[in-house]
Amino acid sequence: MSIKTSDLMKFEPMYSSEQEDKAHKFRGAFLKDFPLDNLESMEIDDYVIGHGTNSFCAQVEAKTITWANIQGSTSFKFGIYFGRTKYDPKKVYRFSKKFNNTGNSEEAYRNVKNELLRLIEAGKKKDFHEIDANKTSQMFKAKILSLYFPESFINMCSAEHLQLVAKELGYADDCYISEIQNILVREKNNNEITKDWSNPRFMQFLYAKYIKKTLVGSPSSKPDKKKRKPSDQSVDFEKLNQIRAEKGKKSEAFALEWEKTRLIGANLGDLQEKVKDLTNKPSFGYDFQSYSAKKVKRYIEVKTISRWKGGYHFFLSDNERFRSESEELRDNYYFYLVEYDKHNEPKDVHAKLAKDFYGECELNPIAYKVEFDLDEVN
DSSP: OOOOHHHHHHHGGGSOHHHHHHHHHHHHHHHHHSOGGGGGGOOHHHHOSSSSSOOHHHIIIIITTTTOOOBTBOGGGGSEEEEEETTEEEEEEEEOTTTOSSSOHHHHHHHHHHHHHHHHHHHHHTOHHHHHHSSSOHHHHHHHHHHHOTTTOOSOOOHHHHHHHHHHTTOOTTOOHHHHHHHHHHHHHTSTTTTTSOHHHHHHHHIIIIISOOOOSSOOOOOOOOOOOOOOOOOOHHHHHHHHHHHHHHHHHHHHHHHHHHHHHTTOGGGGGGOEEOTTOGGGSSSEEEEEETTEEEEEEEEEOEEETTEEEOOOOHHHHHHHTSTTTGGGEEEEEEEEOTTSOEEEEEEEEHHHHGGGSOOOOOOOOOOOOGGGOO
8 A cells, every 4th residue: 555645745734844853953963972883882871871961872762852752661671771760769770681680780781782783783784683683672773773774764663653554554464673664764765755755754744644643634724823912112223233243143153053963964964064154144145055955955044032022033134034035045945043041042943944934923024224315315
């Protein structure tokens, strides 16, 4: 059974590009911290969850949740962790007996790491029998494979969900679980509509269609935006410009690093050095020129967002709006909205495709540029 084009068309407007951009960004951060070549030298505290650090397990489980969600089961799914149990409040290394039953945490970790390294080798070879036989827990190993080898393994990790989708699509009953991950990537790549989709986008379609069953009928129209009441508050433009100048460069630097990390996560890491910085050329109407795909440019305007009347706001020039809505750029023009923490430091980027974002917000003119010749004014 093939995937229906009508279902794909229903799903497309339901999915936000911000979701896949965040998935790629956090996958990129994981790959920078834990490249394949460094896994063999990884120490126990670099691996285990429980120390409050960005360890291997912490990143695979929580930090990359936008890539795939494997939360829910206990920390024994990692093979070894540092923490307490319901019956023992002392924080120590704890591990599954299948990796060691003598109480030796160092030996348990060696066995866990060796199993991880065997998983990686099996993943490179697409040896589905070896992958499924690997002692690493199912959800954990499926996500690891999808993070390191997205060209071969979809980021759907539950064996139950993979088998359900396989049944819906008519795959053979005797497929290995990891083989289903691989077949679904090939299914995506062989479809004229989904061949250019990212794995996170395709995975979300599979869940909407076959697991959650939410892909019914046409996508519902968005509710009307709540109209904000006009404010009689005066605007101190000089002060606003000063604040914008102070934060502008910091936001641009943060967004640029975020973007380069996203490129790594999107398998476009070789294009990092080709990102063009146009922050000193306002006539272009955007700050950076990057890439959404090998041959698809992405135009990025960085904006610092601030709290305003229960929501957020930023300032947009006429030229930026004109460029964002131009036929040349509109399909690839993004606002990178930089959010700050309570310490006045950038903490996150929200990547919004401008043509969609305009339907979610209000645009209110607050200033005009007045040009004239003084000699002609009486």
